[in-house]
Amino acid sequence: MxxxxxxxxxxxxxxxxxxxxxxxxxxxxxxxxxxxxxxxxxxxxxxxxxxxxxxxxxxxxxxxxxxxxxxxxxxxxxxxxxxxxxxxxxxxxxxxxxxxxxxxxxxxxxxxxxxxxxxxxxxxxxxxxxxxxxxxxxxxxxxGKKPRRVPDTKEKKKRHLVQEEKNEEPENFHRRKPDVRSWALNEVLPGAWQVQIQLPHPAGVMGQLQLEVFAHGMFRGTLMTPMGLTTIEGQWQANPAMNQLGFQGMQSNGFQTIPYGVIIQVTFFNQQQIVGVTNVGEQVTFNRSSPPLTPPQFPQ
Missing domain, CATH: 3.40.50.10140 (Toll/interleukin-1 receptor homology (TIR) domain)
Structure with missing residues (x-):
């Protein structure tokens, strides 16, 4: 079938x-x-x-x-x-x-x-x-088909008491409160960013990333370094326990497409800026940008 x-x-x-x-x-x-x-x-x-x-x-x-x-x-x-x-x-x-x-x-x-x-x-x-x-x-x-489940008698009674005490709808009874840090990062990250990347090797080399982050968990961007241009796209998330951002997907330089993944330990963030260090030692600074973004330029 x-x-x-x-x-x-x-x-x-x-x-x-x-x-x-x-x-x-x-x-x-x-x-x-x-x-x-x-x-x-x-x-x-x-x-x-x-x-x-x-x-x-x-x-x-x-x-x-x-x-x-x-x-x-x-x-x-x-x-x-x-x-x-x-x-x-x-x-x-x-x-x-x-x-x-x-x-x-x-x-x-x-x-x-x-x-x-x-x-x-x-x-x-x-x-x-x-x-x-x-x-x-x-x-x-x-x-994708949600099962229809009828609660047993004890569960019905428990939900009824909670609804009377807290004036909540029964379906809200088991919802967990979101982690504050996770919600903050999730609220701040969606949008357009100009990202400065201090590459660990060779020393002093800078990269710039035009990044678009979407609230539904996807991202896409264009990374420019003196070595060339790379496009990346994939999925992102905020880790509530570790105060981290993760990006994973695919990257392409026009000749080959390979997996892409990075974890950023966030050290500071607000609505306009995010600062952190990647799992490979890169220093990264996100600065809020208003679309359309201008491609980064490097001296010849």
Missing amino acids: AIISQASGQTLPFHAFLSHNSKSKPAVRELKVHLVEAELNVWFDEDELRPGIPWQELLEAGIRDSSSVVVAVGPDGFGPWEDEEMQGALRLAVKDRRPVIPVLLPGCPEVPNLPMFLGNRTWVDLRNGFTDDGLAKLLWGIT
């Missing part, structure tokens, strides 16, 4: 690609059974890796042929090739807005160590087993 991807409109053969650490294979097998019982087509390596064919190519094809990617996280965390799968999944998420769904398996730590660009996505918690509620949320993430 072919699946129409809600994000891209493409006709794809699989609802979900199961990305996992091989040490979590037994739990992932069980998860696959539940998804198949829900009449989903699932890409699972044991079923799809054809003997004699380079398996890296088959993994990449499996991700391309799936309308969503389920990243299963068990007690042993991520495997080395699962990181590669996740990079491919995130590139598709940037390009086609496909869901990438973290799933916490039984035995996963109470505070999972998720990478930045996975941690900002709503996860599905199956640490207490493959419950109906947990599986329903996962099916929602994969298919």
Whole structure:
């Protein structure tokens, strides 16, 4: 059965690609059974890796042929090739807005160590087993169809009491208050910026970046250094716990396109300026700009 991807409109053969650490294979097998019982087509390596064919190519094809990617996280965390799968999944998420769904398996730590660009996505918690509620949320993430759930008697009573005491709508009961730092960065960052970059090598070399940041989590920009012009685009997020900004996507110099990623430790910000240091030691200063932006010029 072919699946129409809600994000891209493409006709794809699989609802979900199961990305996992091989040490979590037994739990992932069980998860696959539940998804198949829900009449989903699932890409699972044991079923799809054809003997004699380079398996890296088959993994990449499996991700391309799936309308969503389920990243299963068990007690042993991520495997080395699962990181590669996740990079491919995130590139598709940037390009086609496909869901990438973290799933916490039984035995996963109470505070999972998720990478930045996975941690900002709503996860599905199956640490207490493959419950109906947990599986329903996962099916929602994969298919985009929200399940209709009728609360039990105790839950109805609890929500009714909270509504009387706080005068809140029932659906607002479980909402968490956003982290102040995360909300501040999320509010400040969208817009147009002229970014000065002090490159660590060679010493003293400066780069300039014209950057457009969009509130829905995407960005695009043009980076100019004495070595040439590079275009970048992808996805951004603010890390609430670490006061960081992360940018991940693709970069192209006109000859080749390769993955792009940087994490910025923010040391100061307001509505007009953001200052920080990247994970590779670059000093960066964002200055608010009003479109249209003028391309940076370098002396000959």
